Structures are given as C-alpha cells and as structure tokens.
Amino acid sequence: MxxxxxxxxxxxxxxxxxxxxxxxxxxxMMIWSYNPIQAYSSMFESALGNMNGIGETIREATPLIxxxxxFSIASTAGFFNIGLPGQAQxxxxxxxxIVLANPHLPKIILLPLAIIAGAFAGAVIxxxxxxxxxxxGTNEVITTIMLNYIVLYSxxxxxxQIMPQSFRIDTDTTKTISENGSLHIxxxxxxxxxxxxxxxxxxxxxxxxxxxxxxxxxTLGFEIKAVGLNPFASRYAGMSTKKNIITSMLLSxxxxxxxxxxxxxGTYQNYFTQTTSVDIGWDGLSVSLLGSGTAWGILIAxxxxxxxxxxxxxxxxxxxxxYEIVSIVIAAIIFFxxxxxxxxxxxxxxxxxxxxxxxxxxxxxxxxxxDGPDIKIPRSEVEN
Amino acid sequence: xxxxxxxxxxxxxxxxxxxxxxxxxxxGVYSENSGIVNIGLEGIMTMGAFSAIVFNLTFAxxxxxATPWLGALVGGIVGLxxxxxxxxxxxxxxADHIISGTVLNLMAPPLAVFLVKAIYEKGxxxxxxxxxxxxxxxxxxxxxxxxxxxxxxxxxxxxVAIVLxxxxxxxxxxxxxGLRLRSAGENPxxxxxxxxxxxxxxxxxxxxSGFLGGIGGAVFAExxxxxxxxxxxxxxGFMALAxxxxxxxxxxxxxxxxxxxxxxxxxxxxxNQLPVISKxxxxxxxxAPYVITIIVLVAFLGKSVAPAADGINYxxxx
Numbered sequence: 228m229x230x231x232x233x234x235x236x237x238x239x240x241x242x243x244x245x246x247x248x249x250x251x252x253x254x255x256m257m258i259w260s261y262n263p264i265q266a267y268s269s270m271f272e273s274a275l276g277n278m279n280g281i282g283e284t285i286r287e288a289t290p291l292i293x294x295x296x297x298f299s300i301a302s303t304a305g306f307f308n309i310g311l312p313g314q315a316q317x318x319x320x321x322x323x324x325i326v327l328a329n330p331h332l333p334k335i336i337l338l339p340l341a342i343i344a345g346a347f348a349g350a351v352i353x354x355x356x357x358x359x360x361x362x363x364g365t366n367e368v369i370t371t372i373m374l375n376y377i378v379l380y381s382x383x384x385x386x387x388q389i390m391p392q393s394f395r396i397d398t399d400t401t402k403t404i405s406e407n408g409s410l411h412i413x414x415x416x417x418x419x420x421x422x423x424x425x426x427x428x429x430x431x432x433x434x435x436x437x438x439x440x441x442x443x444x445x446t447l448g449f450e451i452k453a454v455g456l457n458p459f460a461s462r463y464a465g466m467s468t469k470k471n472i473i474t475s476m477l478l479s480x481x482x483x484x485x486x487x488x489x490x491x492x493g494t495y496q497n498y499f500t501q502t503t504s505v506d507i508g509w510d511g512l513s514v515s516l517l518g519s520g521t522a523w524g525i526l527i528a529x530x531x532x533x534x535x536x537x538x539x540x541x542x543x544x545x546x547x548x549x550y551e552i553v554s555i556v557i558a559a560i561i562f563f564x565x566x567x568x569x570x571x572x573x574x575x576x577x578x579x580x581x582x583x584x585x586x587x588x589x590x591x592x593x594x595x596x597x598d599g600p601d602i603k604i605p606r607s608e609v610e611n
Numbered sequence: 612x613x614x615x616x617x618x619x620x621x622x623x624x625x626x627x628x629x630x631x632x633x634x635x636x637x638x639g640v641y642s643e644n645s646g647i648v649n650i651g652l653e654g655i656m657t658m659g660a661f662s663a664i665v666f667n668l669t670f671a672x673x674x675x676x677a678t679p680w681l682g683a684l685v686g687g688i689v690g691l692x693x694x695x696x697x698x699x700x701x702x703x704x705x706a707d708h709i710i711s712g713t714v715l716n717l718m719a720p721p722l723a724v725f726l727v728k729a730i731y732e733k734g735x736x737x738x739x740x741x742x743x744x745x746x747x748x749x750x751x752x753x754x755x756x757x758x759x760x761x762x763x764x765x766x767x768x769x770x771v772a773i774v775l776x777x778x779x780x781x782x783x784x785x786x787x788x789g790l791r792l793r794s795a796g797e798n799p800x801x802x803x804x805x806x807x808x809x810x811x812x813x814x815x816x817x818x819x820s821g822f823l824g825g826i827g828g829a830v831f832a833e834x835x836x837x838x839x840x841x842x843x844x845x846x847x848g849f850m851a852l853a854x855x856x857x858x859x860x861x862x863x864x865x866x867x868x869x870x871x872x873x874x875x876x877x878x879x880x881x882x883n884q885l886p887v888i889s890k891x892x893x894x895x896x897x898x899a900p901y902v903i904t905i906i907v908l909v910a911f912l913g914k915s916v917a918p919a920a921d922g923i924n925y926x927x928x929x
Contacts, residue, residue, distance in 0.1 A: 255722075259729045307709050363909045368650065368709065369856060370908070372849045373901040384894035503845060509717065516710060549728045554721030562696070562714045566704040 230577040240570050241517060241524075245531065247570070248560030252552050266548045273541020274534040280541070282419025285428055286494060287533035290315070292431040292525060293486035294511020296438045297479040299520035301353075303442065304475035305455035306360065310371025311483045312508025313378035314352045316501060318345035318484030319491040320382050323401055323498040326408030327394040334407040341408050342430075342488050349484015350477045352378060357476025361469040367476070375504050383500055399500040410493035427489030434482065439522040441478075451475045486511060510536075513561050532557065617885060619760045621874070623745070624881050626769035629873025631656070631831035633772035635851035636858065636865040637779050638823030643860055644783065645816025646796035646809075648708040648922040651697050651715025652824045653848025658693045659686030659828030661723035664736050664839040671741040678741040683768070683829040690825015691818050693719070698817040702810055705924045716848070724841050735840030743768055743834040768830045776866035783862060792816055796918035799925035809925050827851065850876075853904045860917055875900035 231239060253263035274284050294311045301308035308314075322345035329337055352374055359365040387398050395401050410426040442448040453461040454471040462468050486507050491498055514532055518524025539553030563570055635652050642649040649655075663679075663686035671678045697715055700706035727736055746767035752758045783789040794802035795812035803809050828844055836843045850872050857871075858864030879896035882888045888896070 255725070259725075309713070359905070359909055365905070365908045366856060369849075369853050370905050372846075373853070373904050376846055376901045377898045380894055380897040384892070384897075388892070388894075503842060512713065513717065549725050551721035551725035551728070555718065555725060558714055558718035558721065561710070561717060562700065565706040565710040565714055566700050568705040 229574050231574045233576050236571065236574045236576055237519075239574055240567050241519065241528075241564065243570050243573065244517070244560050244563035244567070247563045248556050251559035252556035255555060256548065256552060261548045261552075262546070265546050266542050266552070269545040270538030270542045270553075271534065272538075273545060274538035277420060278418070279420030279422045280537065282416070282422025282424040284530065284533045284537045285419070286422060286424040287537050288529040289425070289427040289431045289493065290486040290490045290507040291511050291514045291529040291532060293434060293489065294483050294507050295514035295518060295525045295529060296434055297349075297353075297482035297486065298512050298515040299438070299518075299525065300441075300451065300475055300482065301479035302515070302520060303455050304451045304471060305458070306357075306367050306472070306476065306479075308353060308356070308371055308476065308479045308483075309368055309512070310353060310356060310374050310480075310508075311486070311511050312504035312506070313371070313375035314349035314480045314483035315487035315490070315508050315511075316382055316505045317348040317352050317378050317487065319487030319505070320386065320498050321345045321348035321484075322408075322488040323404060323491045324390065324394075326404040326492065327390075327401060330405040330407065332407060337408045338410070338492070341492060342485070345488035345491070346481040346484045349487065350481040353476045353480020353483065354473060357473040357480075360476070361472040375508075379501060379504060386498065386500060401497045401499070403496045404492065408492060409496060410489060411496065423494050425489070425493035427493035430485070430489060434485065435522045435526055438482075438525075447474065483508065483511070510557070513557055516561055516564050615756055615759055619763065620881060620884065621877070622760055623765045624877035625870065625874040626766040627834055627873075628877040628880070629870045630766055630769035630772050630834065631827040631847055632851050632854055632869035632872055633769065633776060633827075633866050634830060635824045635827030635848060636854035636869050637772075637776055637862055638820030638827070639852055639855035640858070640860055640862050640865045641779070641783070641792070641823070642816045642820035643855060643921050644796045644918055645792050645813045646799060646918060646920045646923065646925065647697070647701050647813050647817050648712065649694075649697060649817065649820050649824075650709055650712030650852060651694070651848075652712075652820065652827075652851050653844060653846070654712075654715035654717070654719030655690045655694055655821055655824035656828030656831065656848045656851075657719035657723055657844040659690040659825030660832035660836070660843050661719075661726065661828075661839050662686050662689035662825070663829030664739060664832050665727075665730065667739040667741055667833060668737060671739065674741075676741065679739075679743045679833040682833055683826050686829025686832075687822040687826040690823075690828065691821040694817050694821020694824070697821075698814050701924065702813045702817070705926060708922050708924075720841050720844075723839065727839060736838045738837045739833060742837055743830070766834065768834060772830075772869075773866060776862045780862035788815075793918065795925075796920055799920050799923075803925075803927065809927070813925070824848070824851075850900065850904070853908070856917075857904070857907055857911075860921075872900055872904070875903050 249267065256263040256266055274280050294315055297311055297314070298308055322341040325341040325344045326337060356367045356370040356374060359370055360367045386401070412426045415424055416422060442452070450461070450466050450471050453466060454468055458468050487505070490507060510532055514525060514528045518528035535553045535557060539550045542548050543550045635656055639649055639652055663682035666685040667678055667682040674681055693715065697711050700711040701708050724734060728734060743766065745764040747764055748762040751762040754762070783793065791802065791807045792812050792815060794807055795809045799809045831847055832839055832843055851869065854865050854868040854872055857868040878888065878899060879893065882891065882896045
C-alpha cells in the first residue's frame with residue numbers, strides 16, 4: 228500500500244487502471260504466443276513516431292472528445308446515454324446531406340449550417356429518450372439502445388432510397404463533399420505529414436472549454452449536477468427535474484452529433500453505409516469513464532485511446548498481431564476504472580499532520596462531548 | 612398461400628427467433644431479481660455464440676446429432692465463466708452495475724474475434740454442419756391443422772425454453788431458494804438480518820444469467836446465423852434485456868415478451884413471403900422491433916417497478 232495525498236490518489240487510480248489494462252492485453256498476447264513488448268512498441272512507434280502518425284492520432288481523438296463530452300453531460304445528470312452511436316450517426320448523415328444539397332453556398336454559411344444541423348440531429352435523437360424519461364419514466368438505457376438500431380436502419384434507408392441519386396457514387400457511398408462544407412485545412416494537414424487531421428480539433432478544444440464553463444460556471448450546469456446528485460432535493464429546491472432531464476439529454480445528443488459531424492466533414496468527407504453502430508459512440512463512453520467526466524480527463528483519455536487505435540493498426544501491419552487486442556485493452560481499462568474502489572485500496576490517503584487539529588501524542592478530552600468526562604483517547608485511535 | 616401455411620410459417624419463425632431471447636431474458640430475470648442489473652447480456656451471448664460454434668466445428672463429427680445441444684451447454688458454461696467478471700466487480704468490488712455490464716459488452720466481441728483469428732487465422736468461422744434445424748414432434752405433428760401449425764418443422768430449443776420458463780417461474784416464486792434470491796434483490800439488509808447470504812444469492816443470480824445468456828447466444832448461433840463473426844450477436848442481448856423489463860421481471864412475462872420480440876424480428880425476415888406485408892418497405896420491418904419496444908415500454912409498462920434494490924450495491928457492515 229502506498230501512502231499518497233487525496234489529490235494524487237485521484238490521478239493515480241486511473242493511471243493504475245491504464246497500466247493494468249495494458250498488462251491484461253500483454254497476458255492475453257503471451258498466452259497466444261505473441262510478443263507484447265514488440266506489440267506495444269510498434270503501437271507507440273506508429274501512433275507517435277512520425278508527424279503523420281501524430282496527425283492521425285489527433286484526428287482520431289477529435290470525435291471521441293465530442294462523444295465523451297456528450298456522455299459526461301448526461302451522466303452528470305444521472306443518465307446513462309448509451310445512444311451515442313446513433314446520435315453521432317444521425318449527425319454525420321445530416322451534415323453530409325446538407326453540404327451535398329447546397330454545394331455552392333459560401334463556406335462561411337454552409338460550414339456552420341452543416342455543423343449546427345448535425346448537432347441538432349443528434350440532439351433530437353437523444354431528446355426523444357430524454358422526453359420519454361421525463362414524462363413517462365421510460366428507462367433511458369433501453370430507449371437509447373433501441374434508438375441506436377432505429378437510426379442505424381433508418382440511415383441506411385434514407386441514404387439508399389430517399390437521398391437523390393446525384394448525391395451518391397453507388398448505393399453505399401455518397402460523393403465527396405465540396406470544399407465549401409469541409410473541415411479540411413490544407414496547411415494543417417501538410418504540417419502533419421498529409422494526415423487527415425482537420426479543423427475539427429479546434430472545434431473540439433472549444434467544446435472542451437465550453438463544457439468546462441457550462442458545468443463549473445453556469446446555473447444550468449449547477450442544476451444538471453444537482454438533479455444528478457439528488458432529484459428529490461433538487462425538485463424541493465425549485466428546480467424542474469423534467470426540464471433538466473430533457474435539457475441534459477439534448478445537450479448530450481448535440482455533442483454526440485458533433486462527433487459524427489467532425490467524422491463526416493473532417494475525416495471522411497463523405498457518408499457511407501454503416502452496418503453496425505458507429506464505434507466513436509462506444510469509444511466516447513469509454514473515454515468519458517476513464518477521464519472521469521472532466522474536461523482535462525476527457526482530453527487526455529481521448530488521446531490515449533487514439534494512440535491505442537491508430538497504433539493498433541500499425542501493430543497489426545508491423546507485428547502481425549490482431550487489432551482486436553486494442554479493444555480488449557480498452558475494455559480491460561474500463562473494467563479497472565469500474566472497480567476503482569479496489570484499485571483505490573492500493574493507495575492509502577495520507578493525512579497531512581499540519582492540518583490535523585492535534586499534535587502527535589496529544590490527547591483528547593476531558594469534556595469531549597462524544598467521549599464523556601475524564602476519558603482520554605490516545606491520538607492513534609482517533610485517526611482510525 | 613393458404614392460412615394454415617402462413618400461420619405455420621409465422622409461428623415457426625417466431626419460435627426460432629424467440630428461443631435465444633427467452634433463454635437470455637430468463638437469465639436476466641434471475642440476475643435482476645437478485646439485485647444485479649445485467650446490461651452485459653449482449654456480451655455474454657457473444658461469448659456463448661463463439662464457444663458453441665467453435666465446439667460445434669471441432670466436435671460435429673464426434674457427437675453427430677447431439678452436437679448443437681452439447682454446444683449450447685458449452686456456450687452456457689463459457690457464458691457463466693464470463694459473467695463471473697460482472698459478479699466479482701459488482702458484488703465484491705462495488706462497481707457500478709451499468710458500467711461493469713458495459714465492460715462485458717465491450718470486451719466480448721474483440722475477445723471472441725481475437726480468439727477466432729488466433730484459432731482459425733481469419734476473422735470469421737466456417738459454417739457449422741450440425742445445426743439445430745427443424746423438429747417435428749412425433750405424433751403431435753399429425754394432428755390436423757394444429758399439428759401443422761405448432762408441431763411440424765418447428766424449433767425444439769424454443770419449446771425447451773418455454774418449459775424452462777415455467778420451471779424457473781416455479782423456482783422463483785415457490786421455493787426457498789427463489790424467496791431468498793428475491794429477498795436479496797428487494798431488501799438485502801433485511802435478508803441479511805434473517806440469515807440469508809446476500810452475496811451468495813447475488814452470485815447465484817448473475818451466474819444463472821451468465822449460463823442462460825451463454826445458452827441463448829449458442830442457440831442463436833447454432834439455429835440462425837450458422838457461423839461466428841463480429842456481427843453474429845448484434846442487439847439480441849439488448850432485446851432480451853428489454854424483454855426482462857417488458858416482462859416485469861417475471862420469468863413468464865419475460866418469456867411472453869421474448870415471443871413477442873421474436874415475432875417482430877421474424878417479420879422482417881419472412882415479411883417478403885407474406886401477402887400484404889411484402890408491400891411494406893423493408894426498413895419499417897427492420898426498425899419495427901425497436902420501435903415497438905419503445906412504444907410498449909412507454910404505453911403499457913405503467914407502474915411496474917424493478918426489484919427495490921436492483922442495481923444497488925450491498926456492502927455488508929463489518
């Protein structure tokens with residue numbers, strides 16, 4: 228057991244979880260006689276070893292920051308928004324559609340329009356779950372999961388049957404969007420070895436600051452937190468739980484939708500048929516849990532996950548180790564985060580002796596209200 | 612197509628699609644009645660499906676017709692072992708049930724695909740040769756009309772699942788074990804005071820859900836998909852979870868809801884063979900089960916409540 232201060236413990240527990248997750252991955256690799264050292268070194272090498280790798284890592288982190296913020300807002304309010312994949316997908320298709328439909332609008336109008344429309348689409352999807360929760364008490368875990376599938380199949384249908392033929396290359400892929408609606412920035416991409424890094428990262432940083440500001444400095448953020456901590460007390464204090472449920476889900480969905488927007492307008496520059504729920508949703512959930520829902524935590528966790536994912540691709544080609552090991556490591560990390568109570572047992576919070584009202588060896592009492600008169604308790608017992 | 616044929620087609624495909632949901636949702640009912648929310652049913656089904664297919668491919672020549680049943684058993688055991696992770700995390704280590712369950716869902720697909728790659732050196736398995744197939748009850752199948760509809764070329768695992776639901780309902784509500792299990796989920800403090808080992812009961816609940824969820828996944832793989840890939844189990848576990856809630860945490864209710872969801876799912880598969888329905892665009896049939904689930908939860912669930920301590924960690928005072 229290691230003695231640390233309360234603050235250090237808060238940082239050490241997630242770090243320990245990450246290390247433990249990597250160890251689990253290493254053990255699984257060793258069982259199937261892959262070399263974990265070779266695997267991890269080729270992972271970090273390809274994610275951070277050159278400018279292109281770094282650019283791709285940042286690019287991969289961009290949508291995760293959005294979806295993680297989305298998850299954090301809902302979970303602060305006490306809801307488990309597991310519908311991030313559907314909300315992101317709705318945002319992705321909507322923003323691409325807007326750009327394809329108005330290719331000649333000036334960039335200054337088209338780009339913000341597409342971004343806002345995408346965020347709006349995500350908000351609507353999450354808002355349905357929020358509304359049902361607020362007015363019918365329907366479990367949001369189930370509704371958001373169901374909405375994921377509804378969005379998945381509806382997007383397939385919308386793209387293949389409703390979208391004008393002229394927007395598409397074939398039934399499964401849309402045309403590349405015009406420059407006017409794109410988040411691609413030439414100098415940025417060239418700076419990072421012509422990777423797909425794009426303007427989305429600036430939006431993500433703005434989003435992180437707004438998220439921090441919303442939660443720490445605004446009445447709305449305070450109300451969301453209060454409802455999450457104790458809905459009954461908040462109602463007694465005059466807050467509308469219904470309004471807060473819906474608002475937090477709308478905000479959550481808007482951020483998740485933005486995740487899809489940067490994926491579409493930034494990374495891929497088109498939309499293509501998805502056969503399963505988009506993975507930035509699930510990864511955003513993991514990022515938020517690892518980052519313990521704070522702005523800094525989300526930024527660092529998103530970068531770590533991106534290193535794993537981009538590095539994992541390199542690991543697969545360079546070292547021939549199945550990419551799935553990366554997802555296993557991620558799941559293991561979240562497992563250790565979930566059992567943080569046990570991980571936390573490794574570290575004992577050190578009580579700083581200066582702040583303690585008593586000096587070492589000093590005794591309490593008499594006339595201590597708890598102990599009664601003339602009973603002296605040695606300091607060591609007080610500490611326990 | 613005459614009415615009997617249509618009915619026979621609908622009922623047999625409903626049963627085929629319901630069977631995995633019934634097994635898995637029964638597991639969910641036991642887990643939640645013991646007080647542990649198990650959102651990881653999806654992951655458990657994935658592990659069950661994976662192990663059953665591997666077993667089936669390896670031993671089909673040895674066990675012949677018994678292979679799918681033994682495969683289901685293997686899937687159940689693997690599901691049970693996998694669910695231990697959830698049990699330890701939630702019961703001993705005070706983890707949030709939803710997060711821990713999500714870990715199962717995050718963990719299972721990559722783990723199973725990794726193992727498939729490690730064993731077969733490719734991303735998905737071959738198709739199995741010994742699948743559940745269709746079953747006709749001897750004797751009963753010859754009853755006119757009724758026999759044709761219910762007992763001819765139908766799914767035996769589904770009938771096993773229905774019988775199991777009745778049995779599990781009896782155990783949950785009429786036996787001492789069932790009472791103790793429910794007391795752990797309703798009021799663990801009181802149960803503990805009365806000498807019930809809450810931790811043990813909760814372990815029982817989660818492990819039963821792991822076993823039945825594994826069987827559910829195995830049945831799905833061996834009766835419907837026929838092989839294992841990352842897209843074998845996509846959403847069936849969540850459907851089973853919805854069936855638990857829709858069925859009001861009751862085995863019979865969960866079984867009936869599973870039949871209903873199985874019906875909704877099978878409509879999108881057999882829809883094009885049916886008159887009227889074949890005219891409806893496929894997308895409506897595809898999203899129908901999910902839309903219906905939401906509507907049903909909103910409209911009919913009413914005041915039904917989960918076991919009082921469901922999802923709440925019980926920490927025994929020292």
